[in-house]
Amino acid sequence: MNEVSFHTFRADAALAIANPHLQSAVDGATLKFRRDRLRALADLPDVEAMRDHFKAMRAATLANLSEHLEQFERQALAAGAHVHWARDAAEATQIVIGIARQHGARLAVKAKSMTSEEIHLNAALDEAGITPVETDLGEWIVQLAAESPAHIVVPALHKTRQQVAELFTREVGRPLSADDIPALTNEARRALRKKFLAAEIGISGANIGVAETGSIVLVTNEGNGRMVSSVPPVHVAVMGVEKVCPTWDDAAVWLELLARSSTGQPLSVYTTAITGPARDGDADGPRELHIVLYDGGRSGMLGTGYEEVLQCIRCGACLNHCPVYQEIAGQTYGHAYSGPIGAVLVPLLHGLEQYEALPHASSLCGACLEVCPARIDLPRMLLDLRAEEVARGVIAPPEQALEKSAAWLLGHRRLFGLLTDVGRVFQRPLLSKDGLRVPRRLNPAGKRRLPSLAPRSFHALWDELAAEEEAVAGAAPVKRAVRAPSRGRIAAVIGASVVPLVVLWHLLRRRGGKR
Amino acid sequence: MTDPKRVAIMVTCMVDQIMPEVGVAAVRLLRRAGYTVEFPVEQTCCGQPFFNSGFRAQAADLAKRSLDIFEPYDAVVLPGGSCAAMIRKEYPHLLERWPGGTARAEALAARTYELSEFLVHVAGWEPAPAARAPRVTYHDSCHMNRLLGLGAESRALLRAAGCEIVEMHESDRCCGFGGLFSFRIPEVSNAMTQEKVRRANTTGAEVLVSADPGCLMQMRGFAHQTGMRLAHLAVLLEELTR
Amino acid sequence: MSTAREEILTALRRGERGGNSAPAPWRSRQQFDDLAARFTATLTGLHGEMIRAASADEALDRLGDVLRDLGAARVVVNDEPPLAGVDLAARWPGIAWHVVGRTEGDLRAFCAGADAGVTGADAALAETGSVTVSSGPGRSRMASLLPPVHIALVAAERLTSDILTWAAARSGDLPANVTAISGPSKTADIEQTLAIGMHGPKRVIVILYGE
Ligand code: SF4
Numbered sequence: 010m011n012e013v014s015f016h017t018f019r020a021d022a023a024l025a026i027a028n029p030h031l032q033s034a035v036d037g038a039t040l041k042f043r044r045d046r047l048r049a050l051a052d053l054p055d056v057e058a059m060r061d062h063f064k065a066m067r068a069a070t071l072a073n074l075s076e077h078l079e080q081f082e083r084q085a086l087a088a089g090a091h092v093h094w095a096r097d098a099a100e101a102t103q104i105v106i107g108i109a110r111q112h113g114a115r116l117a118v119k120a121k122s123m124t125s126e127e128i129h130l131n132a133a134l135d136e137a138g139i140t141p142v143e144t145d146l147g148e149w150i151v152q153l154a155a156e157s158p159a160h161i162v163v164p165a166l167h168k169t170r171q172q173v174a175e176l177f178t179r180e181v182g183r184p185l186s187a188d189d190i191p192a193l194t195n196e197a198r199r200a201l202r203k204k205f206l207a208a209e210i211g212i213s214g215a216n217i218g219v220a221e222t223g224s225i226v227l228v229t230n231e232g233n234g235r236m237v238s239s240v241p242p243v244h245v246a247v248m249g250v251e252k253v254c255p256t257w258d259d260a261a262v263w264l265e266l267l268a269r270s271s272t273g274q275p276l277s278v279y280t281t282a283i284t285g286p287a288r289d290g291d292a293d294g295p296r297e298l299h300i301v302l303y304d305g306g307r308s309g310m311l312g313t314g315y316e317e318v319l320q321c322i323r324c325g326a327c328l329n330h331c332p333v334y335q336e337i338a339g340q341t342y343g344h345a346y347s348g349p350i351g352a353v354l355v356p357l358l359h360g361l362e363q364y365e366a367l368p369h370a371s372s373l374c375g376a377c378l379e380v381c382p383a384r385i386d387l388p389r390m391l392l393d394l395r396a397e398e399v400a401r402g403v404i405a406p407p408e409q410a411l412e413k414s415a416a417w418l419l420g421h422r423r424l425f426g427l428l429t430d431v432g433r434v435f436q437r438p439l440l441s442k443d444g445l446r447v448p449r450r451l452n453p454a455g456k457r458r459l460p461s462l463a464p465r466s467f468h469a470l471w472d473e474l475a476a477e478e479e480a481v482a483g484a485a486p487v488k489r490a491v492r493a494p495s496r497g498r499i500a501a502v503i504g505a506s507v508v509p510l511v512v513l514w515h516l517l518r519r520r521g522g523k524r
Numbered sequence: 525m526t527d528p529k530r531v532a533i534m535v536t537c538m539v540d541q542i543m544p545e546v547g548v549a550a551v552r553l554l555r556r557a558g559y560t561v562e563f564p565v566e567q568t569c570c571g572q573p574f575f576n577s578g579f580r581a582q583a584a585d586l587a588k589r590s591l592d593i594f595e596p597y598d599a600v601v602l603p604g605g606s607c608a609a610m611i612r613k614e615y616p617h618l619l620e621r622w623p624g625g626t627a628r629a630e631a632l633a634a635r636t637y638e639l640s641e642f643l644v645h646v647a648g649w650e651p652a653p654a655a656r657a658p659r660v661t662y663h664d665s666c667h668m669n670r671l672l673g674l675g676a677e678s679r680a681l682l683r684a685a686g687c688e689i690v691e692m693h694e695s696d697r698c699c700g701f702g703g704l705f706s707f708r709i710p711e712v713s714n715a716m717t718q719e720k721v722r723r724a725n726t727t728g729a730e731v732l733v734s735a736d737p738g739c740l741m742q743m744r745g746f747a748h749q750t751g752m753r754l755a756h757l758a759v760l761l762e763e764l765t766r
Numbered sequence: 767m768s769t770a771r772e773e774i775l776t777a778l779r780r781g782e783r784g785g786n787s788a789p790a791p792w793r794s795r796q797q798f799d800d801l802a803a804r805f806t807a808t809l810t811g812l813h814g815e816m817i818r819a820a821s822a823d824e825a826l827d828r829l830g831d832v833l834r835d836l837g838a839a840r841v842v843v844n845d846e847p848p849l850a851g852v853d854l855a856a857r858w859p860g861i862a863w864h865v866v867g868r869t870e871g872d873l874r875a876f877c878a879g880a881d882a883g884v885t886g887a888d889a890a891l892a893e894t895g896s897v898t899v900s901s902g903p904g905r906s907r908m909a910s911l912l913p914p915v916h917i918a919l920v921a922a923e924r925l926t927s928d929i930l931t932w933a934a935a936r937s938g939d940l941p942a943n944v945t946a947i948s949g950p951s952k953t954a955d956i957e958q959t960l961a962i963g964m965h966g967p968k969r970v971i972v973i974l975y976g977e
Contacts, residue, residue, distance in 0.1 A: 015708065023711045024561060038958050042725035054795035054892075062792045066967065069788040075778040086944070090601035094771040100728055146964060147955035165955050173956050194953060194961035201965065206878060222940050232911060232951040234964030239943070241909040242872070261933035263798040275808065275860035280946040288942050290903040292844075292866045293873055304774045311781025332698045336715040371710060373576060373717070374704025379960065395578030404578065416582030419537065419569040421924065429541050443747045457717065460542045467544035468533045471563050471648035474551055479560075 012359070013343040018366035021341040031167050035159075035338045038166050041456040042329040045273020046380070052275065053265065063266055064384045066259050067320035071311060077220045077253045078302065084223025086485035088285025090298040099230060101132035101303045105212065105245055105384055109139050109300050109352075112243050118201075120233040122214025123323055124247050125359070128347035130212070142204045145198055153180060159339040161346060162271055162325035167338055174502035211237030211295070215248035216322070217263055218300075221256045224284040226301060228267065228277045235279050241305070244295040245436035250308050251319040263322065268381040271324040308359050314393055317351055319384040327377035327387060333370055342367060350388045350517035356394055365403050396440070426468060433462050525745075531559045532597035534590070536607045537569040538737040544735055545595070549605040549762035550639050556765060557649035564593045572610040575618065576703045584618045587611075590621060591632055599646070599747040600636045601670070603758050604737045605668020608638040613671055638668060639758055640677040640735055650684045656766040657686030658753075662731035663743070664696040665736035678735050678757050689729040698732075701742035717746055725750045733757050794930035801892040801925040802974060808895030812949030813962055815971040822848040825919050825975035827848040829884065830973055832860060832917060838881040840872070841913075842866065845870035845904030846886040848919055848975070867904035876906060878964070883967070887920040892950050893928035895970060899944035912948065916967040918947070 025031055050056045070077055082092045095101035109117060116132055119125060119141050131152065134141040143152040145163035151158055155174040158164030165173070174187035185196060203496035205211075213234055215225035225246050227234035227377055227439040236245045254260055287294030310316055328334045328348030342362070344355045352367040361368070368391050377387045398404050418425050439445040446460035452459060531554060535547035554561045571586030590611070594600045602608045612633040619625030643649045661684055664675045675696075679689055683730045700706065700716030707713075721743055732750075734740045735757040744754050806816045817832070819825040825848060833841065842864040843849055854863045855920070863869065864876040877883065885905070887897040888905040897918045899910050910916045926932050951966030962968055 019709055019711055022709065026711060026715045029568060034957070035934045041869045041958060054797075062789055064790040065787070066792075069786075070785040072785055073789060074782060075775045078778070079775070084824040087937075092772050096773060100770060124729065131668060144965065145955070163955060163958075166958075168956070170957050170959075184860060190956045190959040191961045193956060194964060198964060202878075205965075206874070208813055210934055221808060224940060230951070231953045231955075231964035233964075235907070235911050235945060236965050250778070255788065256791070257936055258930070261930045264790045264929050273666070274948075276891075276946065276948050276949050280896075280929075280948075282940060282944045284940045284944075285942050286912070287901065291901050292904060292906040292940060293908050302774070308774055308777035308781060311778060312783060313781070316781070322892065332700070332716050332719075333712055336712050336719075355801055366685070366709070369705060370712070372666070372698045372700060372705045372713070374672040374698035374702070376666075376696075376698070379670060390580070391841065395576075396580045397578070399578040399580070410716075412577060413582060414577050416571075416574050419586060422566050422568050423569055443744055447968055453707050454708065454745065455714050457710065457714045457747065458897075460543050460741050460744065463544050465544065467540040467547040467563075468565060470544050470548060471565070473549055475563070478555055 012363045013366050015369070016367045017343070018341060018370065021239065021343070022337045025337040025341050029337055032407050034166055035335055038160070038163060039329040039335050042271075042273055042325075046326060046329070048267035049273040049275055053269070058267065058403070060382055062494060063262050063382060064320065064522070066254065066262065067383050068389060070231065070253070070254055070259070071316060074250065077255055081218050081220040081223055081253050082302070083093075083221065085285065085300055086223070088223050089288070090300050092224065092283045095301055095303045095305070097305055098128035101247060101301055101305070102130055103132060104301050105247065106133060106137045106139065108243065108245055109134070109210050110137070112209055113137055114243070116204065116208045117141045118204050118208040118215035118237050118241060119143050119148075120211070120227065120229060120237045121148050121164075122212070122247065123212045123345060124245045124249050125159065125212065127305065128247070128303065130247070139307055140148060142201070142203065142208070144201050144228070144236060146194065146231060148199065149201065157343050159347075160325060160328060161323055161348070161350075163337070167340070170307060188447055205236045205240045208241045210243045211241040212247065213237050213244070213246050215246045215300070216267065216425065217259055217260050217281070217314055218253040219260045220253055225240065225280045226260060226264070227281045227283065228264070228279070230272075232279055236282055237502055238283055239294055242295055242371050243297045243299070245299040245301065246283075247301045249307060249411045250302050250304055254460045266285040267322055268325055270326040270380070272383040310357060315353070315357055315390055316358065317385050318350075318390060320349055320385055321354070323350075324382060326380045326382065330372075330376040330380045332374060332376065333372065342370070352392065353387050353390045355471060361394065361398055361403050365398060366396065385506065426466065427464060429462055433464070436461055450491060453480055526671040529560060530562065530598040532562050532564055532593070532594055532600050533601045534567055534570070534594060534600055534607070536602060536604045536737060538741060539603060539690060540568075540569040542741060543737055543756065544605050546756040546758050549756070549758040550601070551637070551760050553758055554601060557643055557647040559647065562597065564611045566593050568610045570607045570610045571618070571712065572595065572607055575610065575614055580618070584621060587615050587618045587629070588622060588625070591615065593627075595628065595632060597641070598635065600632070601642045602636070603639045603756065604735070605638045605672055606736050606738050608636055611636045611669040632751050638672060638674055638735070640681055641672070641674050644677040644680060651681060651761060652687035652702050657688075657764055658730040659688045659690055659691050659728070659733045660733045660760070662695060663692075663699060663715055663724065663732060663734045663739055665734060665739045666696070666698050668736055671697050678733070681757070681761055684731065685761055687764075690729045694723070694728045699720045699739040699742050701738045703738070705764060706742060710739070713742075714746075715744055718744050718749070721746050721750050725752060731755050731760060733760055767825070769841065779876040791879055792930065793934065796893055798892050798927060801927065802922055805890055805974070806894040807924060808893065808974060809949060812895050813952070814895060815969065817971065817973045819973055819975040822921070822975055825973045826852065826857070828973050829917060829919065833858060833875055835880065836882060836915060839881045840864070840876065841882045841884060842877050842880045842906065842909045843884040844886060844906055844909050848886065849884060850904070855884065856927055866906040866909060869952050870968070871919075873906060877906065877908040877912040880913040881914040882915040882917055884917045884919070885910050887918045887924060887945070890925045890933060890972075891928050891946065892925055894946070896946040896948040898944055898946045900941040901943050907943050907945075910945070911966050915969045915970045915971065916924070916947070917973065919973045919975065922974055934952045941959045
């Protein structure tokens, strides 16, 4: 049941870190996104106030989400759309399959959709005998490679041109060169164009639902969103219930921030508002539009300390700025949602027990909060999830014992002083110029050199430091500190302390290695 | 801000045990700025490691302990932004569980300062330029920068002391420490640290300065991979103003 | 199905905080001195192409130039201003035209094989270099999507500051499909290398006419 344990996470992370191509791809892409985001946001007057407004709008919408959804539904129905509600992934996939079957669909073209990844729609369609074809170039590459996305915005971030050329060669049945990326892109254009024209059904997600008019908004650069919603006779959009906003004024602010935060573009190339299927007299467009409103655990987050996570617009800024993500890329997270948002969202959607390592996949540096267009306090939620892990016993008993005894010890200053003095004796054989030399296999810090305890603690130095002031300034004497413990007292505690220390050390090691 | 004269130093557990020279330097700097510094000997740890790893009850107990110890002073100064942020941002809600705890914690938070912040904004102290000062690059520690909004203060002090500051690429990028993160997932933590040290190294500065003992300890784990000296802000400033 | 609906709504109502905390709408704070200049700068920065014409008539002349330079043989055109009513076949006899809603035959097949698609535009957003196209009678979604070149004829009076001013000016029902197009289709999904023309047009040429 353990999908992402500390052990698997660490092992996958080590592989990612050791992969030089992946490292340069992630570094290059995320750096470009960071720079472009700054430039794009600088173009907006009062952008910080606009972000505050956006957050307030998202929060206010969630405060009455059911009303906004009902209005959305009413308006979408009035525009001629079919609206479906799905409690979980099984229900959502069954609805989509049912619509496809009703139209005898064998081939489904799909626009890039994280919700579709979340509900594993491709696997369900495949099983039902309907062939799904991803048409976002990156998603298609990932689909051909039978992998999961490495980034929520640029899924094939990790693939080299050589790997892409190989995958395409297999797909088109002709040898393709890796040298010319525009030519490879053109091959994909040609191959996917055929699919668009042949598919009986188009499937997408929805970036925004606008309650005022019952519209869904699709945003893409390549045009896959336009294609799947314009060319096939039936369009199905699966939208998370949290993606709704009340008015077009709200949607406009959302759009002003989305592409800028995401790829650093002022607006994506195509922003499409879809309000119902093709109308009578329309020149073209789908005869049917189905909107699947998907809950999948979101309603359970409303009103809890994690509600804020529902304000997420999946822009990926938190990934691009996360120093942890930059080292390990998306697949290490074991889920289509990666980076800081994934570290919070995935355990909430699928359980802390299954994804115990994710809340710890962060140094709590706060970069994600700083850049999130909705100012979602992901670090705060990571802390809350960690506290839940402790409370629910997800954190293993040995570590619980270790941390609790360490805290207890720090509550007893004299004992703590004694134990550290014992440590000073024991570390002697390991001392080197910059830290302790511990054999790699035994070093819980891995490649990093462990710090050594100073020859004397600050507590031990204080008397001299206090005297310094008396000598220099003739100032009033300061409180006297406790004296460093004598050798005899040190010897007395050695026996009592070494044994539990060694035991705890071993338990900690096993924890990293075994799970 | 009123000018408190009775200042307590909270050296933090890391400085106490691993780099006491930072505490010594901080005390000397505060004295040079005209303050009498007291060291409440009962102090150990602010509780942050436990708070960050989800052990809230343990963190709260240590927070309560620190509150009791430091409450009597006019000001509390820490040579570390992260622990200062812990007291300022987390104590008020952690201490909720004691009657009046939040109010007391807020009062303490209002008197708690990171060292560079205290020197610049409360003491109004400015070091005299040293005859020979090194070229330095400054690492913006995450909590100090993002939770306390500090960084300009350290740079101002370094410049006043005569240092030339060569900024590294993304000085606000995390050093990889993250408390227990550095032991729970050391592979990632270490990769982050190596990246940080590499970026600092390419500035050609002689000293990589940090105002946070945690970052410093972490980066020193890879000090052998760089020719740079890694120094705490307090230590370098103290040397330059002797 | 209706149980799912009720269950989800009930669960949402249980968690909602309620109250009315919705902030007043955010209004655009952009102040462009010259909307056309900003539009042009942004569009060309996005690899779009820009042609200025003094009048609708001149815009048609410029359109003719573009089609000639393209060597276009098959062109699909939306039946909307400023093209509606123009006798295209008489003016450009060398081109096979498909006028949406008027010409018989398979629109989709024609679009898929066309050399260019010509449309009007409801609005042009200066900030983002976007033109908006809508569905409707005589207005094909595919005309601006399937051909390799999209030519949009835009009246300068349709220029607005940005998507915020567009939304603020909007009222009533929307057409089934409204798309803001900001330059040619593009991707950077292979090694972050920009490639123009993924699924949509490889060239977007805007002919902005009038004052
Ligand atoms: S959490 Fe914020 S930054 Fe991250 S994807 Fe969501 S909206 Fe973007």
